Amino acid sequence: MKNGQEVRGLEVRDLSVRYEGAPADDRTALALHDVHLKIERGEFVVAVGASGCGKTTLLNCIAGFTSPSAGSIRWNGKAVVDASAERGVVFQKHALLPWLNVIDNVALGLRLRGVPREERMRLAREQLLHVGLADRARAFPWQLSGGMQQRVGIARALANNADLLLMDEPMGALDVFTREALQELILRLWAHEQRTVFFITHDVEEALFLASRIIVMSPRPGRITDSLPVDFGRRHLAGMPAREVKSLPEFIAMREHLMRAITEASLPATA
Numbered sequence: 001m002k003n004g005q006e007v008r009g010l011e012v013r014d015l016s017v018r019y020e021g022a023p024a025d026d027r028t029a030l031a032l033h034d035v036h037l038k039i040e041r042g043e044f045v046v047a048v049g050a051s052g053c054g055k056t057t058l059l060n061c062i063a064g065f066t067s068p069s070a071g072s073i074r075w076n077g078k079a080v081v082d083a084s085a086e087r088g089v090v091f092q093k094h095a096l097l098p099w100l101n102v103i104d105n106v107a108l109g110l111r112l113r114g115v116p117r118e119e120r121m122r123l124a125r126e127q128l129l130h131v132g133l134a135d136r137a138r139a140f141p142w143q144l145s146g147g148m149q150q151r152v153g154i155a156r157a158l159a160n161n162a163d164l165l166l167m168d169e170p171m172g173a174l175d176v177f178t179r180e181a182l183q184e185l186i187l188r189l190w191a192h193e194q195r196t197v198f199f200i201t202h203d204v205e206e207a208l209f210l211a212s213r214i215i216v217m218s219p220r221p222g223r224i225t226d227s228l229p230v231d232f233g234r235r236h237l238a239g240m241p242a243r244e245v246k247s248l249p250e251f252i253a254m255r256e257h258l259m260r261a262i263t264e265a266s267l268p269a270t271a
């Protein structure tokens, strides 16, 4: 509580990360340097930037997997010190347990938290329905396509009641058609479930389609160089077909602007 009011959302302050072995006197060796980021509840923030600019490091700090060298992270006013079910991670590769069937994978976090079987099965079934996999509840991960496996990973984070979904290139390994279908699903889930999302992608079009705000990051040292509100996803949610949204002149202009911003931000500084 701050001034009697609950602080909602994510607050990253003065965050720096220097990995072990990086020279202590070299600012450019910082994976993250002085990063400030506020994410209001209900935002869909997408991070883009050249390889090595610290996107995954930032996500891992928010997840509680990596300890910062300096600075602080708070979720709903509470300091982030380790991993927690309220900040659910969806990995690039689904990370499902191969010996558990789909519904048991979705319910795993609930089981670990001691939720009774009937209740966890109910919650897991509800989320499988949301991701369109209710009829595959008894299948094993190896019997599913890559896109279905990713949907199980998303259902698992949702079933865990993660308020904040952290997604590190969750569609990176999928073909373009599966990817586009999953983008639409993620947008609908975000709108329906009213969760907060921090999402990493290398695909600028994907960022523009999904985000309510895009942050651009740049390397050496890793930092945030730009923050742009966008609303293309909302237009899709309001009924415009995805391909039509992605063909809008302002979408294309924004895509080119972002491509340039990322390229410029990743160029080595000249003396």
Ligand SMILES: Nc1ncnc2c1ncn2[C@@H]1O[C@H](COP(=O)(O)OP(=O)(O)OP(=O)(O)O)[C@@H](O)[C@H]1O
Pocket (backbone or CB within 6 Å): 019, 020, 030, 031, 049, 050, 051, 052, 053, 054, 055, 056, 057, 058, 222
């Ligand atoms: N465990 C680690 N130990 C040492 N250095 C690391 C470690 N993890 C990342 N780094 C370094 O930190 C910097 C940021 O890496 P990070 O993976 O966060 O970037 P990224 O933007 O996610 O990259 P990519 O887009 O290629 O996934 C890079 O210079 C990387 O080499």
